[in-house]
Amino acid sequence: LEETRQAAESAATLTKQLLAFSRRQIIEPKILNLNQLVRNMHAMLLRLIGERIQFMFIPTEPLWNIKADSSQIEQILINLVVNARDAMPDGGRLTLHTRQMTVNHQPPDAKTSIPPGNYVLLEVSDTGSGIDPEIQQRMYEPFFTTKPQGKGTGLGLATIYGAVKQHNGAIDVQSELNKGTTFSVYLPASQEPVEETKQSPQFSDLIGGNESLMFVEDDPIVRNLTMRILNKLGYQVTYASSGEEALQLIAEIKEPIDLLITDVVMPGINGRELADRLLTQNPSLKVLFTSGYTEDMIVRHGVREKELNFI
Numbered sequence: 001l002e003e004t005r006q007a008a009e010s011a012a013t014l015t016k017q018l019l020a021f022s023r024r025q026i027i028e029p030k031i032l033n034l035n036q037l038v039r040n041m042h043a044m045l046l047r048l049i050g051e052r053i054q055f056m057f058i059p060t061e062p063l064w065n066i067k068a069d070s071s072q073i074e075q076i077l078i079n080l081v082v083n084a085r086d087a088m089p090d091g092g093r094l095t096l097h098t099r100q101m102t103v104n105h106q107p108p109d110a111k112t113s114i115p116p117g118n119y120v121l122l123e124v125s126d127t128g129s130g131i132d133p134e135i136q137q138r139m140y141e142p143f144f145t146t147k148p149q150g151k152g153t154g155l156g157l158a159t160i161y162g163a164v165k166q167h168n169g170a171i172d173v174q175s176e177l178n179k180g181t182t183f184s185v186y187l188p189a190s191q192e193p194v195e196e197t198k199q200s201p202q203f204s205d206l207i208g209g210n211e212s213l214m215f216v217e218d219d220p221i222v223r224n225l226t227m228r229i230l231n232k233l234g235y236q237v238t239y240a241s242s243g244e245e246a247l248q249l250i251a252e253i254k255e256p257i258d259l260l261i262t263d264v265v266m267p268g269i270n271g272r273e274l275a276d277r278l279l280t281q282n283p284s285l286k287v288l289f290t291s292g293y294t295e296d297m298i299v300r301h302g303v304r305e306k307e308l309n310f311i
Contacts, residue, residue: 029067029167031192034098034120035059037073045081052091060099064189066120072163073187079160080124080183087128087181097123100189107172114170118189123182130177160185208233211258215239216246216274217290218266226261243269247277256282264291 038045038057049055066073077096084094099121103114140161164171168188175181213235217223223239230237238253240246243266250257260278262271269277275287289310 029069031065031067031190031195032070032073033063033065033194034073034122034187035061035063036194037070038077038096038098041074041077045077048078048081049085049094053085053088054091054093056093056095058095058097060097063098064100064118064120065192065194066167066187067190067192068167068187072167076160076163076185077122077124079157080185083157084124084126084128084181087126087130092127092180095123095125097121097125099123103186112170112172114172114186119169119186120189122185122187124185125180125182127180130179131173131175131181132177206233208235210234210236212236212255213238213259213261214246214250214257216241216243216260216262216266216271218242218263222263242266243271243274246274250278257285259286259288261288261290264289265293 038059042057046055081094088094100119101121102118103116105116106114140157161171164185164187170186172184172186173181174184213230215223215226215230215237216239217226218241220241223241227237227239238249238257240249243262246260246262247269257278260275262274264271271289271291275285275289278285279287287309289308291310
């Protein structure tokens with residue numbers, strides 16, 4: 001079970017990195033202060049770099065806010081810090097610098113396109129080995145790595161690149177062999193105030209019921225597991241492997257269905273079409289949509305409106 005859990009976590013991490021690179025990961029942006037985010041990560045960053053590297057954080061105060069997904073910004077920072085650490089195996093100095101700037105035209109020394117606008121800039125500088133100019137041409141490619149086998153996946157910078165682009169930002173690098181590297185991450189500034197942190201909800205034991213449910217899922221592993229959970233909670237569950245099968249079964253059932261739980265993306269009749277048909281027969285039917293697909297795929301299948309229940 002432990003090996004299965006580790007394999008699942010490894011696969012999940014790889015999937016998140018690929019989704020970030022392809023800009024298909026669903027993000028939850030909110031108003032953040034980058035200085036505060038770095039301070040919250042300070043202790044963890046010190047553990048990452050070890051005692052041989054001197055760490056300096058130079059914040060600009062006050063600093064414009066950004067609208068971003070905090071987990072992705074944290075991932076960007078962690079990947080840049082780890083790369084800087086690996087470039088300084090004998091020790092050195094790592095500096096994080098935040099500042100705000102207005103870009104009116106392309107900076108003359110920038111190697112990437114930076115559209116005009118107001119930005120919060122995160123600079124991660126090291127005194128390490130530097131990056132060869134030829135490697136700089138390929139360093140954002142997925143799975144490209146100069147590290148020995150087993151030491152890196154080649155997804156660190158690719159993940160950073162995708163996450164930055166998904167936030168409508170830009171990333172630039174200045175590096176010189178044996179003198180160090182500076183990565184500059186440009187994140188669009190926001191004039192909105194930082195959102196208040198919501199208290200975590202208090203969870204209680206699951207409460208079952210005896211309502212009648214229809215569960216539609218074409219993946220047998222997901223279907224069987226969910227069936228066992230719902231039955232254990234006391235619900236009366238009828239399951240189907242397709243929209244067509246669900247329509248046939250409901251036509252044969254005499255008792256009304258209280259809740260339809262349906263996958264969105266299925267061969268034939270998809271979940272949204274199935275729900276629409278059943279709601280014409282029973283307008284009071286409650287519907288819960290489920291999917292493991294990313295947001296763009298769900299939108300194409302007609303599920304996006306806020307009033308719809310979706311997990």
